[in-house]
Amino acid sequence: MASYAYEARNRSGERFTGKIKAASLREAAHQIRAKGLWVANLRELEPASLPPAEASSKSSFLTISSQPSRLEVVLFCRQLAVMLSAGLPVHEALKALCQPDGSGAYQQMLSRLLTDVIQGKSLHEALQGVPKVFSTRIVSMVKAGEAAGSLDVMFLRLADFLEKSFAAREKLKSVLLYPLILGVTTLLALLGITVFILPTFAAMLSDFRAELPLPTKLLLDFSALIQQDGMVVLLCMGLLVLASVAAWHQPVIRCVLDAWRLRIPLYGRLLCYAEWQMLLGTLSVLLANGICLHEALKLLPEATNNHYLRAVVSSACSAVERGTSLWDAWHRCEAFPEVLGEMVRAGEKSGELEGMLEKGAGLCGVIAENESARLQSLAEPAAIFIVGGLVFFFALSVLLPLLGMMEALS
Template identity: 25%
Template sequence: MPDFAYIARNETGQRVEGVLEGASQRDVLASLSAQGLFPLKVNASSKDVRKSGGLKVRPQAMSRFYTQLAGLLRSGVPLLRSLDVLKKQSSNPSLKEITKDLHSRISEGDSLADAMARHPRAFDELSRSIVRAGGEGGFLEEALERVAKFADQQAELKARVLGAMAYPIFLAVFGVSIVTILVIFFVPKFEGLFARLRERGELPAVTDMLLWLSDTLSSYGLIIAAALVGIYLFTKAKLSTDAGRLWLDRWQLKIPQAGKIYGNLAVSRFCRVLGTLLAGGVPIVKSLKISSDSTGNRVLSEAVNEAAENITAGESLAEPLAASGHFPTDVVEMIAVAEQSNTLETVLGNVADSLEKETWRRLDLFVRLLEPVMLVILASAVLVIVIALLLPILKTAMTM
C-alpha cells in the first residue's frame, strides 16, 4: 500500500507530522481520526511521488525556484539550509513537496543533480545536465542562474506565440460556430416557405444546396460528428507512429509561410539550448544529444544527431546541419566560423536572439494577413446564406 505524508493536530492542539500507510487518502484520514488526531493535510508521500515520475510544476515557478536558490547560495547560505528556506516559503504545493524530497535526498548523500533526476517532470534533462556540470565544476550558482534565464526565455517564447495566435483561433472557432448555428437552426425555418418553389423547379440552385446541407446536418449531424471523431482518432494514431511523426514533421517545414516560422522557432530553440548547455560546462557531444530533442522536429533532430556523430569523429558541426537543408545558410556559416574561433556558445546565443526577432516579424505579418482573410471568409459564408434565403423571396415578389 502507498505511504501518505500527513500534518495533524492532537487533542492538546499540538502540530503532528508523519507518514502513514493506507489504501487511499480516505483510509488514512479515518486512521488518523481513530488515533484521536485532527488531520490538516494528507498527501501522497515523496516516495510515491517518485514512483509516478514526479510532480509537474509550471515553468514560471521553476524559474523562480532556480533564481532564489542561486541567490541564497551566492549569499553564502549552505545548500541544505537554502532548500529548507525555499520549502518553507513556497506557496506551490507540488514545488514544496519536491523541495522537501530534494532536501531529504541530499541529506542522504545525493548530489543536487541526482536528487533532481528523481523528478523528471519538474527538472528536464537540460536543467539536470547544467546543474550537474555546475556542481562538479564549482560554479553551481552560475549554472542555476543560466537554467533560470533559459526557463524565462522559453516561457516568454511560448507566451508570445500563443498570444499571437489567440485571435485567429478565436475567429476560426467563432466563424465555424456561427455558420453551423445558421445552417442547422435558422435555415430549416424557411424550408416550408420554399417547398412549393422546389416542387415547381423554380428554387435557385444555391438555395436548394443550402437546404440540402441544412437537412443533411440536421438529420445526420451525430453520424457526421462521430465519423469526424473517428477520422481524428485514426489520424492521431497514425501520426503517433515513427513514420507518421516523421511525415508530419517534414510537412510542417514545407507549409508556405507558416513552415518558415515553425522552422525558425525550432532552430532558434536548438541554438538556445545548445548554447546554454555549452556555457554551463556540458560536453559538446552530450549537449548535442540533449538539444536534438529540443527542436520538437524529427527531421531537424536527425540532422543534429548526425552532427553529434561528426563531432565524435573529429569533424565539423556545421556540415551535417547544412546538408539537411533545413538550417538557414547564414546560421550554418556563423556556426562554422564560431567553431574555428572557439566562441560557439556566444554565437549560438546571438543566433537564437536573431532568429527569434526574425520569427516575431514573420509571425506578426502572418497574423496581420490571416485576420482579414478569415474575416472575409466568415463574411462571405454569412453573405451566401443570406443571399440563398433572400433570392427566392425576391424572385417570387418580382413575378407577382
C-alpha cells in the same frame, strides 16, 4: 559551525562530493561556489527538520489534486533561476519557494519537488515526477544544465523562452476572441437554419420547379445529409479525430507531420526559428561549460518538441562522431536557415563556435518575435474574412432563388 554534505559539479560536468563546515547553508554554498563548482545538493549532516522517514511518508501520501497553471510554471522557472544565480543550492531554493501554510496545486508541486530532492533525486528526476506540468523539453534542458554545471544559466534561458511564449499565446487569444465568438454564433445560426428552416424553403422551391443556383443546391444537399445521416456524420467525425490522435503518437507519422508544419507559410517560419533558438542556445551553454561537441549533441534532441528536428540533431551527432563538421551535418537540412549555417561555419573556422551559437540563438529570437507579431496582426482579419465568407455564402444561397422566383412571377 555546522557540518554540511554536498554534491557539486564543475564546468566539465564532473561530479564531486564531500563535507564542509560553515555557519549557515548560504555560507556553505558560497564556499563551494568559490572553488569553481556548481552546487547540486547541499544538506546539513544532522538536519533539524524533515527527516527521511517523514519525507518518505509525505512523498507517499502527496497527491496533486489539480495542475498548476502555465503562468505558475513560468513563474517557477524565473524564481528558481534568480535563486540559483544567487548561489543557493537546489533544495534551499525550493524550500524558499515553499510557503509553510501554502495550499493549492502550485504549493503541493513545490513540496513534492523539495521532498524528492532532499531524498537524493536530481532536479530533472524530480521534474519527471510531474510530467503533466513539466514537458519533456523542460526536463531535458534541466538535465543538460545539471550535466554542464550551469543550471542557473539554463533556467534563465528557459524562463525567457517560456515568458515570451506565454505572452505571445495570450496576445493571440485576445486577438482571436472576437472572431471566435462571431464564428461560433454564425455556425450555430447556420446550423439552426439548415435543420429547421431550409426543409420548408426547399419544399417551396420544389413547387415552383425553378432551376436552383449552385450555392442553394449545396446548402440543400448539406441540410438533407444532416437530417438523414446526422448520427453517421458525427460518428465518422469522431473516428477521424481518434485516428488523427493515434497517428500523431506514431513516431514515423509524427516526424513527417512535424516536417510539414515547418513548411506552413508564416506559422512554419515562426516555429522553425523558435525551435532553433532553443537548440542553438542550449548547445552554446553546454559547449561554454566544457562539454565536447558530440556529447553536447547527445543531450540536445529533447530540447525541441519537433520530432523532425530531433532526428536532424541526432543524425548530426552521428556525423560529428565520424569527424564531420557541424556545418556539414546541418546545412543540407531544409529546416536549417541559411543565415544560421553561415554563422555556424564562421564559428567553427574561428574556433568560437559557442559564441556564434549564442549570437545565432539571439538572431532566432528576434526573427521569431517579428514573425509572431506579423502572425498576430493577420490572424484577426483572416478570421473575420472566413466568417464573412460563410455569411455571404448563406445569404447568396437564399437570396438568389428568391430573386429568381420574383422575376418569374413578374
